[in-house]
Amino acid sequence: MKGIVQGVGFRPFIYQLADKFKLKGTVLNNSSGVVIRVTGLRATLDSFCKDISSNHPELSIITDISVTTIELEHFSEFSIVQSEKEESTNALISPDVSVCKDCLSELFDKADRRYHYPFLNCTNCGPRYTIIDDIPYDRPKTSMKHFKMCDECQKEYDDPKNRRFHAQPNACSVCGPKVSLWNNNNEIIDVKDPVEETINLLKKGYIIAIKGLGGFHLACDALNDKAVKTLRQRKLREEKPFALMAFDSEKVESFAHLNTDEKKLLESNKRPIVLLKKREGNKISEDVSPRNRYFGTMLPYTPLHYLILNEIEALVMTSGNRSDEPISISNDDAFDSISDIADYFLIHDRDIYLRSDDSIVKKTKNATSFIRRSRGYVPIPVFLKDNIPSVLAVGGGLKNTICVTKEDRAFLSQHIGDLENYESLEFLQLTVSHMKRILDVEPEIVACDLHPDYMSTMYAKELDTKIIEVQHHHAHIASCMAENKIDEPVIGLAFDGTGLGSDGNIWGGEVLISDFKGFERAAHLSYAPMPGSGFAIKEPYRMGLSYLFSTFGSDYKNLDIPFIKSSEQKSFDFLTAMIKKKLNCPLTSSLGRLFDGIASITGVRNKVFFEGQAGIELEMIAKEGVTESYNYSYKKTNLYEISHKEIIESVVKDLLEKTDVSVISSKFHNTIINLFTEICCEIRSDTKLNSVALSGGVFQNSILLEGFLSKLDENGFKVYCQNIVPANDGGLSLGQAMIAAASI
Ligand code: ZN
Ligand code: ZN
Ligand code: FE
Numbered sequence: 066m067k068g069i070v071q072g073v074g075f076r077p078f079i080y081q082l083a084d085k086f087k088l089k090g091t092v093l094n095n096s097s098g099v100v101i102r103v104t105g106l107r108a109t110l111d112s113f114c115k116d117i118s119s120n121h122p123e124l125s126i127i128t129d130i131s132v133t134t135i136e137l138e139h140f141s142e143f144s145i146v147q148s149e150k151e152e153s154t155n156a157l158i159s160p161d162v163s164v165c166k167d168c169l170s171e172l173f174d175k176a177d178r179r180y181h182y183p184f185l186n187c188t189n190c191g192p193r194y195t196i197i198d199d200i201p202y203d204r205p206k207t208s209m210k211h212f213k214m215c216d217e218c219q220k221e222y223d224d225p226k227n228r229r230f231h232a233q234p235n236a237c238s239v240c241g242p243k244v245s246l247w248n249n250n251n252e253i254i255d256v257k258d259p260v261e262e263t264i265n266l267l268k269k270g271y272i273i274a275i276k277g278l279g280g281f282h283l284a285c286d287a288l289n290d291k292a293v294k295t296l297r298q299r300k301l302r303e304e305k306p307f308a309l310m311a312f313d314s315e316k317v318e319s320f321a322h323l324n325t326d327e328k329k330l331l332e333s334n335k336r337p338i339v340l341l342k343k344r345e346g347n348k349i350s351e352d353v354s355p356r357n358r359y360f361g362t363m364l365p366y367t368p369l370h371y372l373i374l375n376e377i378e379a380l381v382m383t384s385g386n387r388s389d390e391p392i393s394i395s396n397d398d399a400f401d402s403i404s405d406i407a408d409y410f411l412i413h414d415r416d417i418y419l420r421s422d423d424s425i426v427k428k429t430k431n432a433t434s435f436i437r438r439s440r441g442y443v444p445i446p447v448f449l450k451d452n453i454p455s456v457l458a459v460g461g462g463l464k465n466t467i468c469v470t471k472e473d474r475a476f477l478s479q480h481i482g483d484l485e486n487y488e489s490l491e492f493l494q495l496t497v498s499h500m501k502r503i504l505d506v507e508p509e510i511v512a513c514d515l516h517p518d519y520m521s522t523m524y525a526k527e528l529d530t531k532i533i534e535v536q537h538h539h540a541h542i543a544s545c546m547a548e549n550k551i552d553e554p555v556i557g558l559a560f561d562g563t564g565l566g567s568d569g570n571i572w573g574g575e576v577l578i579s580d581f582k583g584f585e586r587a588a589h590l591s592y593a594p595m596p597g598s599g600f601a602i603k604e605p606y607r608m609g610l611s612y613l614f615s616t617f618g619s620d621y622k623n624l625d626i627p628f629i630k631s632s633e634q635k636s637f638d639f640l641t642a643m644i645k646k647k648l649n650c651p652l653t654s655s656l657g658r659l660f661d662g663i664a665s666i667t668g669v670r671n672k673v674f675f676e677g678q679a680g681i682e683l684e685m686i687a688k689e690g691v692t693e694s695y696n697y698s699y700k701k702t703n704l705y706e707i708s709h710k711e712i713i714e715s716v717v718k719d720l721l722e723k724t725d726v727s728v729i730s731s732k733f734h735n736t737i738i739n740l741f742t743e744i745c746c747e748i749r750s751d752t753k754l755n756s757v758a759l760s761g762g763v764f765q766n767s768i769l770l771e772g773f774l775s776k777l778d779e780n781g782f783k784v785y786c787q788n789i790v791p792a793n794d795g796g797l798s799l800g801q802a803m804i805a806a807a808s809i
Contacts, residue, residue: 066117067098068128069157069445072202074188075099076145077230078122084225086113089140094148094201096505098129098157104140124159124189124334126445145231148201158194158202158503160441161278161421162334163366165190167228172368173375178217183260183369184242184415188232190334194444194479195279195417196234200503204233208416215240242415244369249404260369263411264376272296274385274399274407278367279421279440279479280392281385281399283406284310288378293350296381299406301388303674306354308338308361308423310382312374320347320379321360326428335441336366337424353381358685361425366441369413384422389485391492394420419499420492421479429767431774435791436765437464439480444503446474447789447799450550454809457497457530458512458801461537461564461794462519463676465493468798469500469508470806475547475799476500477790484520493524512805514540514797516565533805537564537797538575539584541760544800545792546581549785554580555756556587556748556782558741558773560763561793562602562657562677571595573655573761576705576744578752581807587752588705588744590659594650596640601658604672605679606633608658609665610640616713626720628666656737656763659709663716663733667726677762683730684766691731697740705744712736731768738772742780749782759786760800762793 066075071094079092079101088110090103103110114132121127164172168185171177179185186192196208204210214222218237221229229235236242246259256262263273270292272285283300285292287309297303311317314328321341323331331339340359343349354360363382365371374380384392385403393399394417399410421443425436435442451473458468465481478496482489501507512533513525525532535543541564542557557577566572567586574590593611595601601608609628613621619641622629644650660680665671669686670679695715699707712733719729745757757777764770770786777784790796 066101066127066130067157069124069126069159070099071157071200072159072193072233073124074122074232075125077188077225079117080143080145080225080230082113082116083143088113089143091140091144091146093146094203096201102135102138102140103143104137122189124162126157128157128448145225148203157446158197158200158444160194160335160443160445161192162190162441163336163364164368164371165334168368169371172371179237181260181372182238182241183244183367183372184234184236184413185368186232186234186236187228188230189228191232191234192278195419195421195440196415197503198418202233207233208418209234209236212236212241212415242413244411244413247410247412249407249409251400251404254409259411260372263409264373266409267373267377267380271408272299272406274403274410275369275373276396276399276410276412276417277370278417279419279423280394280417281403282382283385283403284380284382286377287349287353287381290350290352293352293381296383296406297352300383302383304355304678305675306357306359306361307381307383308363309349309353309379310363310365310370310374311379312371313364316379317341317362317364318344320344320349321362330426330428330433331362331364335424336363337426337441338363340425340427340436349379356682356685359427363423389483390488391482392420392422419479419496422482427765427767429771432770432786433788434765434767434770435787435789435795436793437480437795438466438477438791443479444476446476447548449473449475449547450552453803453806454510455506455508456510456512456802456805457501457508458798458805459493459497459521459525460798460801461514461521462516464791464793464795465489465521466795466798467493467497467500468802469504469506470802471504471506475802476504477796477799480795490520490524493521510805510809512801514565514801515567533808535801535804536567536584538566538572538577538761539579540797540800540804541792542577542579542584542758542800543581543803544790544796545758545760545785545787546579547799547803548787548789549758551756551758551785552581553756554578554754555758555785556745556752556754557584557758557760558745559761560656560769561761562655562763563653566654571651571653571655573653573657574659574707575654576741576748578748578754579758581803586704587748588699588707589654590656590707591709592652592654593658593662593709594644594647595653595658596643596650598649598651602661605661605665606631606671607640608662609671610637611644612659612662612709612713613666613717614641614644616710624717624721626666626717627668631668631671633671660763666713666716667720667729669726677765680763680766684734684768686727687730687734687768688725688727689731691728692735694732694735694739697736699740699744701747705747707740707744734768734772737769738776742773742776745777745782746780755781756783756785759784760792760796764792
């Protein structure tokens with residue numbers, strides 16, 4: 066059996082099945098998966114095989130079963146034998162999964178020997194990827210190797226009828242990991258029950274660093290304004306939303322709306338953070354997710370979380386790091402880096418080998434959009450259409466992930482984050498070597514972004530291997546094609562904030578005719594200067610001014626709209642001088658920047674605290690049910706160049722007529738959808754291509770994503786979007802890998 070068949074209760078399942086059919090033989094884990102040798106009557110063996118396919122454990126994924134007749138061996142019984150290590154390592158490792166129902170009832174059962182034990186688990190649940198150092202998956206290869214099982218645990222581990230038979234992280238309060246509570250001076254707090262004391266401290270408004278599954282969280286009472294504000298100040302995180310955790314769906318429904326699909330996702334054993342519409346009049350502090358219609362919410366996924374949330378309405382659970390640094394995983398590291406943020410530390414002595422942040426998902430009508438794909442999903446591979454050569458792709462600059470391919474599988478790493486400091490680069494290197502080790506591959510080709518200044522590109526260039534540089538937006542489209550198993554050319558809509566184009570300008574409003582072998586730029590938004598380059602991303606008013614200036618010339622000054630009188634106007638003359646002299650004004654065709662520009666012209670936001678904030682807020686205020694849109698124009702040379710001038714003129718006209726910003730936002734969204742659908746129709750008549758692939762960070766915008774899905778469908782296109790990996794730069798490495806592999 067190949068697939069995810071190790072560490073998920075597969076051998077005990079086989080043992081019990083063999084017992085049921087009275088079959089003799091052996092089962093063992095090797096580096097390819099699970100091998101079963103079994104003797105019996107043909108008919109019985111057939112039923113045995115059928116049962117494996119239909120009843121295998123919940124966490125297992127079988128990708129391949131091969132059956133052969135072997136020479137007769139005489140077995141006296143059916144037994145589980147020692148793992149063997151083979152040449153090729155093809156076994157898939159399970160992701161970390163949330164505590165199962167059986168374990169949960171033991172956790173709250175006073176009569177159970179594991180009552181309130183924060184690390185209980187069984188073969189159906191618990192930590193996996195984050196505690197594994199090498200394969201095959203056995204206790205000595207995990208961070209549980211430091212804990213010797215007590216007699217009772219060992220008995221369970223050895224008993225094929227037990228739920229904990231060969232459960233590698235099996236533990237109890239006698240023999241397993243323990244929690245302890247510390248203050249931020251690195252002094253232990255001497256209490257009988259550290260968890261109970263943690264709950265008291267949280268209720269009093271303290272900020273606690275809690276060691277979890279894939280790293281530390283910073284937690285505080287989500288209903289306590291003062292605590293949430295303090296956490297924001299100390300973490301230097303001005304406005305980016307915090308994630309919430311509550312005991313169960315019922316509790317979540319007291320502050321957020323939950324439909325059937327969202328509930329299923331929230332309760333799945335992958336336990337992602339799900340973006341849920343806020344409920345009116347909820348009691349959660351305003352500071353948790355300011356100016357946003359959503360709460361990022363998750364349910365507890367470790368027993369420790371359950372113990373705490375059982376006593377508290379809702380917690381803020383944000384990643385335990387300083388802004389921009391990777392999340393802390395070791396106790397020492399946490400004390401070093403976040404002791405000025407946390408008042409107390411609830412830690413434990415089970416090591417986390419590999420950091421894994423919480424995954425973030427948003428469910429829309431027709432799509433499941435990953436904002437971040439990490440804990441719970443990694444290392445489940447993306448299954449490809451065909452076998453491809455083994456390559457390593459190192460991703461982009463922000464929201465980085467890496468990708469390693471092997472045969473017909475692409476393994477995307479957990480979220481590595483923004484590569485802006487040495488710590489995150491170290492994390493990238495660690496992840497590359499870990500992935501290569503557990504997959505047992507040594508890729509001969511490395512793919513990176515075309516941008517020479519990304520740390521990932523520099524890292525790739527230092528490796529002693531052949532490098533393939535991949536254009537950013539081509540990689541986005543290839544990522545969408547890969548997960549949808551398409552290899553024919555498509556019309557790709559690649560919409561994002563930034564990516565270096567092949568002409569040296571900054572792209573991001575692109576229509577590319579692509580396959581894995583190459584691409585042709587078929588259409589793009591017209592270029593606009595970005596006065597101050599990177600500053601124009603952090604300060605959207607610079608883009609607002611740039612679009613106004615290119616549309617109205619110096620007359621923009623006479624426009625009677627609030628933006629012209631905003632506090633930023635002092636710098637307008639300076640910025641227009643920069644534009645005229647082409648000083649530090651790179652050109653961009655980015656749709657993300659157009660969103661920024663419109664957001665600032667309409668008074669939504671002039672400065673941002675996190676990537677994409679202005680665009681997100683423009684989406685959040687859009688009024689439902691508005692069907693009008695603005696005029697647009699484009700001209701065709703060797704490609705379609707779409708002017709932004711009509712759109713800017715119309716927005717200004719609406720502002721002068723005092724049209725509500727919520728209506729302007731909707732009309733702008735509708736315009737983008739109509740305009741690019743028309744462009745797709747034009748390209749279809751030029752090329753006869755009928756498939757459209759959507760990718761790039763802008764597709765996190767649900768209005769655009771859903772709008773394009775239905776409008777393109779109405780126009781007879783086959784439309785593909787990303788449901789397995791993020792459409793943002795978190796999915797970039799997959800596309801890079803596909804393109805590099807195709808070049809071999
Ligand atoms: Zn369990
Ligand atoms: Zn024990
Ligand atoms: Fe991008």
